[in-house]
Amino acid sequence: MEQSYPNLIPALPELWLALGALVLLMLGVFRTNHVRRTVNNAAALMLAVAFFLVFAVGPTHQVTFSGLFVSDGFTLFMKALVLLGSGAVLVMSKPYLVDKDIFRFEYPVLVVTATLGMLMMVSANDMLSLYLGLELQSLSLYVLAAFNRDRQRSTEAGLKYFVLGALSSGMLLYGISLIYGFSGTTNFTILAGLYSGGATPSVGVLVGLVFVLAGLAFKISAAPFHMWTPDVYEGAPTPVTAFFAAAPKIAAMALVVRLLMGTFQGLVADWQQLVVFLSIASMVVGAFLALVQTNIKRLMAYSSIGHVGFALVGLAAGTTEGVTSLLVYMAIYLSMTLGAFACILSMRHKEGMCEDISDLAGLAKNQPRMAAALAIFMFSLAGIPLLAGFFGKLLVFLAAISAGLYTLALIGVLASVVGAFYYLRIVKIMYFDEPADAFEAPESRSIGLVMGVTAALNSPLSFFLISPLVAWAGAAAGALVL
Amino acid sequence: MSESWILTALLVLPLGMAFLILIIRGDEETVNKNARHAALWGTLFNLGTSLLLWAKFDPTTADFQFVQKLEWIGDVVPYHLGVDGISVLFIVLTAFLMPICILASWNSIQVRVKEYMIAFLVLETTMIGVFASLDLFLFYLFFEGGLIPMFLIIGIWGGANRVYASFKFFLYTLLGSVFMLLAVLYMYFAAGTSDITLLLQYDFDPGAQKWLWLAFLASFAVKMPMWPVHTWLPDAHVEAPTAGSVILAGVLLKMGGYGFLRFSIPMFPLASQEFAWLIFALSLIAIVYTSLVALAQEDMKKLIAYSSIAHMGFVTLGLFVLNTQGVEGAIFQMLSHGIIAAALFLIVGVVYDRLHSREISRYGGLVHIMPRYAVFFMVFTLASVGLPGTSGFVGEILVLFGAYKASSLLAFVAATGLVLGAAYMLYLYRRVIYGDLEKEDLKDMLDLSPREMAIFVPLVAVVLWMGIYPAPVLDVLHVSVDNLLANYNAAIAASEPVVEAVAAGGAH
Numbered sequence: 001m002e003q004s005y006p007n008l009i010p011a012l013p014e015l016w017l018a019l020g021a022l023v024l025l026m027l028g029v030f031r032t033n034h035v036r037r038t039v040n041n042a043a044a045l046m047l048a049v050a051f052f053l054v055f056a057v058g059p060t061h062q063v064t065f066s067g068l069f070v071s072d073g074f075t076l077f078m079k080a081l082v083l084l085g086s087g088a089v090l091v092m093s094k095p096y097l098v099d100k101d102i103f104r105f106e107y108p109v110l111v112v113t114a115t116l117g118m119l120m121m122v123s124a125n126d127m128l129s130l131y132l133g134l135e136l137q138s139l140s141l142y143v144l145a146a147f148n149r150d151r152q153r154s155t156e157a158g159l160k161y162f163v164l165g166a167l168s169s170g171m172l173l174y175g176i177s178l179i180y181g182f183s184g185t186t187n188f189t190i191l192a193g194l195y196s197g198g199a200t201p202s203v204g205v206l207v208g209l210v211f212v213l214a215g216l217a218f219k220i221s222a223a224p225f226h227m228w229t230p231d232v233y234e235g236a237p238t239p240v241t242a243f244f245a246a247a248p249k250i251a252a253m254a255l256v257v258r259l260l261m262g263t264f265q266g267l268v269a270d271w272q273q274l275v276v277f278l279s280i281a282s283m284v285v286g287a288f289l290a291l292v293q294t295n296i297k298r299l300m301a302y303s304s305i306g307h308v309g310f311a312l313v314g315l316a317a318g319t320t321e322g323v324t325s326l327l328v329y330m331a332i333y334l335s336m337t338l339g340a341f342a343c344i345l346s347m348r349h350k351e352g353m354c355e356d357i358s359d360l361a362g363l364a365k366n367q368p369r370m371a372a373a374l375a376i377f378m379f380s381l382a383g384i385p386l387l388a389g390f391f392g393k394l395l396v397f398l399a400a401i402s403a404g405l406y407t408l409a410l411i412g413v414l415a416s417v418v419g420a421f422y423y424l425r426i427v428k429i430m431y432f433d434e435p436a437d438a439f440e441a442p443e444s445r446s447i448g449l450v451m452g453v454t455a456a457l458n459s460p461l462s463f464f465l466i467s468p469l470v471a472w473a474g475a476a477a478g479a480l481v482l
Numbered sequence: 483m484s485e486s487w488i489l490t491a492l493l494v495l496p497l498g499m500a501f502l503i504l505i506i507r508g509d510e511e512t513v514n515k516n517a518r519h520a521a522l523w524g525t526l527f528n529l530g531t532s533l534l535l536w537a538k539f540d541p542t543t544a545d546f547q548f549v550q551k552l553e554w555i556g557d558v559v560p561y562h563l564g565v566d567g568i569s570v571l572f573i574v575l576t577a578f579l580m581p582i583c584i585l586a587s588w589n590s591i592q593v594r595v596k597e598y599m600i601a602f603l604v605l606e607t608t609m610i611g612v613f614a615s616l617d618l619f620l621f622y623l624f625f626e627g628g629l630i631p632m633f634l635i636i637g638i639w640g641g642a643n644r645v646y647a648s649f650k651f652f653l654y655t656l657l658g659s660v661f662m663l664l665a666v667l668y669m670y671f672a673a674g675t676s677d678i679t680l681l682l683q684y685d686f687d688p689g690a691q692k693w694l695w696l697a698f699l700a701s702f703a704v705k706m707p708m709w710p711v712h713t714w715l716p717d718a719h720v721e722a723p724t725a726g727s728v729i730l731a732g733v734l735l736k737m738g739g740y741g742f743l744r745f746s747i748p749m750f751p752l753a754s755q756e757f758a759w760l761i762f763a764l765s766l767i768a769i770v771y772t773s774l775v776a777l778a779q780e781d782m783k784k785l786i787a788y789s790s791i792a793h794m795g796f797v798t799l800g801l802f803v804l805n806t807q808g809v810e811g812a813i814f815q816m817l818s819h820g821i822i823a824a825a826l827f828l829i830v831g832v833v834y835d836r837l838h839s840r841e842i843s844r845y846g847g848l849v850h851i852m853p854r855y856a857v858f859f860m861v862f863t864l865a866s867v868g869l870p871g872t873s874g875f876v877g878e879i880l881v882l883f884g885a886y887k888a889s890s891l892l893a894f895v896a897a898t899g900l901v902l903g904a905a906y907m908l909y910l911y912r913r914v915i916y917g918d919l920e921k922e923d924l925k926d927m928l929d930l931s932p933r934e935m936a937i938f939v940p941l942v943a944v945v946l947w948m949g950i951y952p953a954p955v956l957d958v959l960h961v962s963v964d965n966l967l968a969n970y971n972a973a974i975a976a977s978e979p980v981v982e983a984v985a986a987g988g989a990h
Binding site: 364379384385386390394397398401402406409410413414416417420421424427428431432463467 | 553554594608619622623624625626627629630633634637638644645648649652653656657660661663664667668670671
């Protein structure tokens with residue numbers, strides 16, 4: 001009798017969010033937009049509670065729901081990042097949504113359901129739960145991308161994301177079916193057992209793995225599966241873009257890492273070349289195509305593609321320290337991206353929000369603090385020493401060199417030099433150019449707070465934080481890689 | 483050692499002062515004034531601390547002194563500082579030039595003074611960090627970190643074409659350095675440590691040495707700069723504000739030479755021997771070619787920039803002849819050039835502040851209205867030429883001795899550089915200072931103010947002191963250089979039997 005009731009404790013954060021999302025939805029549906037502010041605040045509070053629940057569940061290895069769901073040190077790390085990303089975006093969103101007159105109660109609810117999907121992705125221990133979490137997340141994101149439904153660009157972004165997303169889900173499912181057909185199981189633990197002893201996998205499993213990887217590469221927007229990213233980033237409302245850049249990327253990356261390192265670690269030799277290819281393609285695409293962008297959201301899209309490439313350098317190493325470096329990289333990436341989007345969300349003229357890079361001209365005179373913060377993020381994204389972004393790059397290249405991937409590391413550092421150019425260009429526009437129209441002072445205190453905190457995290461103060469972060473990421477990676 | 487806090491103090495002081503300036507509040511006038519004073523006192527205090535370092539430095543040992551080592555980032559990057567005879571004087575040089583830079587910017591910088599001073603103080607920390615690091619990663623951190631403040635200094639307070647110059651500076655240097663970063667990562671795994679003191683003992687595989695040496699060359703050659711990757715320097719110098727040029731010529735260029743001394747030569751001795759011809763060729767081209775280019779310049783700052791490249795050619799030549807005179811001469815030349823080039827840029831800055839032109843043809847006959855200026859200009863011109871009694875002479879003559887020991891041809895070609903150097907510097911001096919005072923707007927130019935005198939007097943004193951009595955400087959260098967060369971020769975000697983044995987094995 002006992003076995004028929006699964007242990008719910010490891011899934012506490014997910015259950016909390018699922019119940020909460022339903023309550024908020026009901027509240028919104030029946031009380032409509034009178035309660036949108038309450039719903040928004042309640043959603044932020046729920047994410048905060050979920051954050052603590054994640055820590056309450058703790059880093060012990062627990063499997064539940066008949067092996068579908070896992071909770072360990074790795075999920076703890078990734079869930080903490082996802083919740084930080086979602087929460088920070090949620091508290092920054094309101095001014096923009098109000099400005100565009102799309103501040104509706106559905107927004108926080110969708111953010112919560114998307115976050116729920118992400119947490120399930122992180123904790124997936126089976127192809128089924130993987131797909132379930134991924135689709136819950138994706139469907140919420142499709143709607144969010146088209147949230148500004150009266151605007152053509154936003155609906156176009158939503159539709160484009162949906163069509164391409166469906167395609168990638170199709171590939172993913174096809175790959176899962178192949179793996180199931182040739183190995184007889186969808187469970188990660190069993191799969192890991194099958195291939196850990198150096199057993200040669202059948203071709204079917206490998207082909208399936210390639211399809212699954214292609215589907216997931218779409219979700220992390222690694223080149224050559226990145227085509228949707230710039231259009232969706234540009235078309236979607238800016239807070240949604242910030243959300244895209246922050247949380248889902250981390251969740252999808254967690255999936256990729258769990259699948260490749262936690263499950264198919266025995267097949268490193270087979271998938272390594274794929275990851276190397278994805279990594280190189282992403283770094284190169286991200287670096288070169290960003291050079292010609294004039295819209296800052298598009299620029300951030302290419303930047304995020306490039307950063308996924310750098311993070312994958314760590315994965316390509318196929319070692320525990322490689323995973324550690326990837327985790328550190330994603331954590332630093334999260335802080336840089338949130339900060340940069342906090343600045344983008346503050347780009348407001350009298351006529352409304354703006355998103356052209358040229359609008360930043362002379363920002364250093366009009367809004368010196370915001371300019372300084374954005375400069376810190378740009379130098380950090382470029383990976384210049386003294387700022388946090390450098391440590392991320394240092395660690396992934398360290399992992400690559402120790403695994404003997406010299407070509408990959410060489411292409412990586414060259415791509416980072418090209419990338420430095422466009423980050424510097426933003427600094428140049430802010431500091432060297434003559435002022436354009438001044439932005440209005442940011443009215444939202446929460447945006448300022450996010451901007452300030454992330455700027456401090458990326459500044460040389462990060463010297464004191466890197467050490468504990470690396471230790472924590474190392475513990476998380478150790479929990480995953482057996 | 484109990485005084486190990488000195489190096490940390492040198493790093494923390496400017497940062498702390500930068501933070502203080504950051505939180506200054508008030509109306510613009512007051513903020514500017516306070517920022518200037520805070521920066522001046524901060525850098526002066528750091529100068530005092532660096533002199534204390536020099537005074538307490540023990541020149542009888544080649545070991546690292548004032549060593550401080552703390553755990554930092556995991557077990558990858560420790561916080562590990564220390565100096566030996568090679569690095570200690572570069573720290574003093576940096577600390578010496580900083581207050582001069584602040585004074586030189588006193589009136590010429592009127593916009594965003596606060597940010598300007600912060601940038602300079604942060605830059606000082608990174609520069610001292612480069613010379614004091616005893617850990618590869620820490621070194622790289624400071625080496626690259628200095629790019630950000632310098633990029634901003636050129637880009638915000640620079641001349642008309644500042645954006646182009648700042649980008650070129652940043653990207654050139656970054657591109658060179660990322661190769662070094664890869665080499666650093668490789669070394670970390672090959673030797674199992676990033677500790678420079680241990681790496682100095684480690685014998686890298688001869689095959690790997692070549693690649694590592696070339697990777698470090700990519701970085702240091704750009705920084706130095708060596709021909710043909712020197713083209714960023716004239717642009718950066720011309721566009722940078724005066725104090726930016728001073729720091730660029732005075733300290734940043736020396737990081738390349740310091741890098742050769744700290745890494746390339748002692749860690750990759752076999753590759754250094756093998757590639758010495760490359761360095762010789764590039765150095766001689768730099769000496770002759772850039773001297774000729776300097777002759778043709780119409781812009782004062784550009785002329786001095788090209789002369790810097792030629793002088794750096796002497797430095798690289800001296801370093802890689804790898805004998806005592808050559809290496810000591812190269813280090814001395816770096817220190818002396820740090821003072822002289824800095825002084826020359828300040829000299830240009832004086833007339834630029836008054837007339838806002840660097841064109842040589844805009845000037846002429848300044849001796850009639852600015853006699854004190856003419857005297858200072860003359861001293862530095864002659865020092866740059868290498869007149870006996872000035873510091874320029876000591877460095878160049880030692881390098882030439884060293885080069886002559888290696889090959890008389892090297893010395894011959896390098897010596898033509900001295901002649902050309904005299905030609906372009908004296909030609910510059912004649913065009914600016916001598917002649918009739920014909921141009922109307924020159925006639926009411928003021929001679930040096932007391933503030934400017936305060937800048938130049940210590941520079942002249944140091945130039946003459948290093949020229950007349952160089953012993954205190956050379957004494958500091960001596961033991962460390964001997965140790966460097968002894969290790970180098972031992973490594974070369976150790977590798978030769980291996981080569982013979984392999985050859986003999988092949989014959990069997």
